[in-house]
Amino acid sequence: MRLSTMSPIVRLITQRITLGILLLFLVSILIFAGTQILPGDVSQAILGQSATPEALANLRAELGLNDPAYIRYFRWLGGVLTGDLGTALTSRQEITATLLPRLWNTLFLAFCAATVAVPLAIILGLLAVRYRNGVIDKLISGFALTSTSLPEFFIGYLLVYFFAVKLQWLPGISTVYVGMPFLERMEAIALPATVLTLVVLAHMMRMTRAAILNVMQSAYIETAELKGLRQIEIIRRHAFPNAIAPVINVVMLNLAFLIVGVVVVEVIFVYPGMGQYLVDHVSKRDVPVVQAVGLIFAAVYIGLNIIADVAAIIANPRLRHPK
C-alpha cells in the first residue's frame, strides 16, 4: 500500500516507527564509533601488558580486529540482531546470558515504581488543578518539588536509615535471586522503588497540572461550567482527555528515566540490575559490555518515545476520526 493511500493515522504511526528504527541504527553507529575512538587495544586488554607481540597478533586475527571498521560494525550489528551481544572481556562470558536476568530485574523495579508513581502523579495533578492556588495545591506542589530537589542518593540513605536501620521494617540491601517468592521480592525492592517514585513524581505531577490548567482556559470548559457540572467532573471529563498527549509524553520520559537512570539507586541498594552491571564494567573498561548496555538503554529510550508519539497520535480525535 502506498503511503498516500493509507489513512492518516496509520501513515503517521508507520512514519514514527520507521523513524525510530532508523534512529536506533544511527545510535548504534555512534556507540560503535565512540568505542572505536577510545584509546587502547582489545587484545592488549585481554592478554595484559606482558603479552608477546606474536600472541597479540594471533588474537587480533582471531577476533577479526584487522578487518576494516565497517566490517567489524556489521559483524557486531549482525550479532546484536540475532541476539548475540558478544563476549565480555573480563569474565569471558556471553554478555546476553549475563545481561538478560539483570535487564529483567531493572524492568521489574521500574515497573513497580511506575505502577505507583504514574497513577499517583496524575491523581495529585488532577487534585492540584481542582484546588488550584489553594492550600491543597501548594501542599502537593511543595511535597513533590521537595522530593525532586533532594538527590536520590540522599533520599535513598534517608530511607535506609529510618526504615532499615531504626525501624528495621525493610531490608537495606535489595538482594534478589532467580526463583525468589513474589512477596519477598516485593519486600526487597520496596525501598528502591519508593526512592524512584519520589524522584519521578514531581515532574509528572507538575506537567499534568500544567497541561490540564492550559486546557482549563478553553471555551469548552466554560460550556461545561454553564451546564452545571462539578469542578472535578469538568476536570476529569472535559479537561483531562484533551491534556492526555503532553501527559503521556512526560510519563514516557520518566519511565525511560526509571530504566536508564537507575544507576545510582541500584548502587545504593546493591540491586543486581543493569545500572550496576554498567558501572562495574565501565570501571573495568570492558568495551563490549558498555556497547551492549548502551545500545539497550538507547533502544528503551527510543522505544518509549515512539510509544509516547503513537499514543499522542491515537489520543487526537482529529487524527482518529478524519473528516
Added chain:
Amino acid sequence: MPKAAMKRPHDESCSLLEIRKLRIEATSYSPGGDPQNTVIVDDVSLKLEKGRVLGLIGESGAGKSTIGLASMGYGRGGVRITGGEVLLNGRNILARGVQGLRKVRGNKVCYVAQSAAAAFNPALRLMEQVIESALLHRIATRAEAETRAIALFKKLGLPNPETIGRRYPHQVSGGQLQRVMTAMALCSEPDLIVFDEPTTALDVTTQIDVLAAIKDAIRDTGVAALYITHDLSVVAQVSDEIMVLRHGKMVEHGETRQIIEAPRTEYTKALVSVRSIEHQEKRPAACPVLEVRNITAAYGGHVKVLQEVSIEVHPGQTLAVVGESGSGKSTLARAITGLLPPTSGMITFAGRTLTPRLAERSTDDLRELQLIYQMADVAMNPRQTVGTIIGRPLEFYFGMRGRERDHRVAELLDEIEMGKGFVDRYPAELSGGQKQRVCIARALAARPKLIICDEVTSALDPLVADGILKLLLRLQKIEDVAYLFITHDLATVKAIADSIAVMYQGRVVRYGSKTEVLTPPFDAYTDLLLSSVPEMELGWLESAIKGRRMASGGN
C-alpha cells in the same frame, strides 16, 4: 411534563427573569501598579416574560455578554457580581450559593456561545455533549434525551439527524455546529436560553440559515431568550424587544420596531444609521497599478485554492474582493505578496513583472506593496512603542534617523488622527481601532502604491470600523494610494469600493465596477451573497429565505 408540575404556584405571577439594579465589577492587576477596580455593568435592570426574546445590543465592552452570563450567576475571568438581584421564576439565584447555581445552569438556563467550534469539547462525540446536562440534572434518561436530541437536530435542519450525534466537533461545519449547540441548549428544556453572538463568527450566507433555525426553534418551543449581538440588523430579526447598552449602562430599551424605526437617543440613532458612507465610484485609469493575470495557486502542491484568477487595481482606487471563508480571497493576497508563490499566471505591479517568490523581490517591490491585517494586535510587536513601530519602515526603506524620522512619525500620527501623546505608548495601551490606525500608519510610512487590506475592519465594532473606513478613504485622497480590500462584509464594500471582484471556490465569479457588479441580473452566487446580508427591517429574514435561488454551503 414533570418540570411544569414541579413549578410552584407563585411562579405564574412573576416574570421568568428579572434583573434588578445589577452591578458587576472586575479587578485588573497591572504590573507594578495597584489593583484597579473597573465597573463593567452599572445599575442595569430588565424583565423578561415567558416565551419572549430580548435583544441586548452594544459595542464590545458594553457589558452585554456579562449581563447574559449574570443571568446564570456566572462571572467570566474574575468578574464579580457585586450588587443587585437576578430573579429566576421569582427567586434570587445569586443568594443560593455554588450548589444552587449549578442546579440552575444547564437546567433552567442554557447558554449558546459565539464560537461553537471552540465551545465543543474536541475529544467527545456531539451526542455525549448535547445530552450531558439533561442527564446531569436528571431531566431525562439517556434514551429519552437522545430521542429528543435527534428530534431537535431535525427541527434545526441538520443533515443526517439520526447519525450526526456520532460525529466529533471537527467533523462538522461551523454553521452546523452552531445549530448543534442550539440543540444542546434546548435539550434540557430550559425556561431561558442566552444566545451570545451565535451567528457572528459565521459567513453571511450561513448566518441566515442559522438565524432562521434559531428563530423557528424559539417559536416552536416557547423558550424565552436573551439574544446578545453587536449587529442591530440581526437582532431585529429575532427579538421582540431590544435593550441598547453602552459602557455597562442601559441607553435605551423598547419594542424592536420602536428601536429601529424611531430611536430616541443619539447613540441608538448612530447605531441604526451606521455604514452610511457615500462613496462616489471612480472610473478606471488607463494603466492599472496592479495587474493579476490567470493566477493559479495550490497548497501542498495539489489542493488548488486559486484558479485562473485575473484582477486589476487602478492607481488611487479601491478593488474590493468579497466572498465567504474558504473562497480564496486571503489566498489571493498571499499570492500577490509572494507568500504563496502561484504555480502559473503573471503579476504586473507598477509596470514591473513581480517574481512569484517573496525572497526574490527587490526592496522597492516590497516597499510599494504593503499589507494590513485583520488582527492588528498580533501584527505588532507588543514590546515596541508606537513610535518604534511606525519608525521602523522609515529606517528600513529610507534610512531616516533621529529627528528626521521622529518628525515623519509625528506627521503620520497626525494623518491617522492620533495626537503626539501616542508616540511612547505600547500596543497594549491602545483600543482596537487605535491599533488598526497604527498599522495603517506603518503601511503608509513606506509610501506604498498599493495597500492590501485583509479584513481590516472585521474585528472592530461598527462605529469604530466606520471611522477606519472614513480614514482610509481620506488617506487615499491625500496619498493617492490604491487599496485591494478583502472583506466578507458587503456593507463595507458598498462604502469603499470602486470596483468589485466576487470570489467563490477559488475563482472570480463576478468582476467589474461597483455599479456593474451590484446591478442585476446576478449570477446565482452573487445573488445568494447579496440577499444574505441582514437588513435593518422587520420581516427581512422570512422574505430573504423565501427569495433564495441557491442553498448556501455547509448544508
